Amino acid sequence: MSVIGLAPTSTDAGTTDMLPVLGDAEFLALARIMQNDARIHLPPAKKSLVHSRLARRVRENKLDSFQAYVALIERDAGERRRMVTALTTNHTHFFRENHHFEHFRSTLLPRLRARPAGRPIRIWSAGCSSGEEVYSITMTLLGENAAEARWMQGRDVKLLATDISQPVVDAVNRACYSAQTVEPIPAPYQKAWLVPDDAGFRIADTARRLVTARVLNLFERWPMRQQYDAIFCRNVMIYFDDTAKAELEARLVDQLAPDGFLYIGHSERLIGAAAERMQACGQTIYKPRDTD
Ligand SMILES: C[S@@+](CC[C@H](N)C(=O)[O-])C[C@H]1O[C@@H](n2cnc3c(N)ncnc32)[C@H](O)[C@@H]1O
Structure with missing residues (x-):
């Protein structure tokens, strides 16, 4: 059988299914x-990834070609957002790049604890994926048990978690994780801040209510007016070109308090104005120049 724009593939069930062919012109339109x-x-090396991730969107929209799909996203803003979501990579895990949490615990946390109670504490996980990063920070802030967390009582502490993808923001709000997913969480934090539930574990309310999760495209206007004591923007910038990285990094630096810390991913680096304004104080950890 020959179907224009479709290529036969084997499905897991062993039956032959028809996947739409992704031509170069459609790939370029989607990449744009x-x-x-x-x-x-x-x-271009990402063409097969784009193909496999979007073939389902083509089918769900009951279309038979990528040409028709490109035409659809040009007129349908909702589907365009779903396409962007389908092409984001959301890999994450609890206590990923643990040296950042070690630094946070040993350097920033004592300063936050010593701060006058009236001064707010603000932390931002930018490109948070499904929440493992922001809840790792939250647990590090709270410590290993309720007694250690007591210093936060009566303080104005808020963690913001943002991502371009609605499904992962929903996951942050659900705050439910499988037994396998919570494995990297150190045992004392598991004991203190996880509650068993049907599907695995959920983050205890004490930790969860500190976190606000929102959809935010990092290249659109940011509604936040306050500066942050720590910004985690890790394994997000790897997907951007240098112009976009430089632009975003400069904005992150603007949003950081003068005594704050910026944490970026292990394969990322600061470029442009951000590189001039910040100094390294650990592996992929930066603070504004000329501060203690
Ligand atoms: C690989 S995950 C990293 C998650 C977490 N920061 C970590 O290091 O484990 C990258 C996240 O960045 C988000 N992202 C990509 N482009 C974005 C953009 N323009 N604005 C906001 N978030 C974006 C993706 O949706 C994805 O959830």
Whole structure:
């Protein structure tokens, strides 16, 4: 059987299914939209990834080709957002790049604890994925048990978690994780801040209510007016080209308190104005120049 625009593939069930073919022109059109909407750079090497992630969107929209799909996203803003979401990579885990949490615990936490109670504490996980990062920070703030967490009572402490993808923001709000997912959490934190439930564990309310999760495209206007004591923007910038990275990093530095810390991913680095304004104080950890 020959179907225009479709290529036969084997499904897991062993039956033959028809996947739409992704031509170069459609790939370029989709890559342009990703670049425009999320600043995510899709080189030609990502064509097969784009194909496999979007074939389902083509089918769910009951279309038989990527040409028809490109035409759809050009007129349908909702589907365009779903396309961007489908092409984001959300890999994350609890206490990923643990040296950041070690630094936070040994350097920033004592300063926050010593701060006058009236001064707010603000932390931002930018590109938070499903919440493992922001809840790792929250547990580090709270400590190993309720007694250690007592210093936070009566203080104005808020953690913001943002991501371009609605499904992962929903996951932050659910705050439910499988037994396998919570494995990297150190045992004392598990004991203190996880509550068993049907599907695995959920984050205890004491920790969860400190976190606000919102959809936010990092390249659009940021509604936050306050500066942050710590910004975690890790394994997000790897998907952007240098122009976008430099722009975003400069904005992150503007949003950081003069005595705050910026944590970025292990394969990322500061470039442009951010590199001039910040100094390294640990592995992929930065603070504004000329502060203690
Ligand atoms: C690989 S995850 C990293 C999660 C976490 N920061 C960590 O290091 O484990 C990258 C996240 O960045 C988000 N992202 C990508 N482009 C974005 C953009 N333009 N604005 C906001 N979030 C974006 C993705 O949706 C994804 O959840």
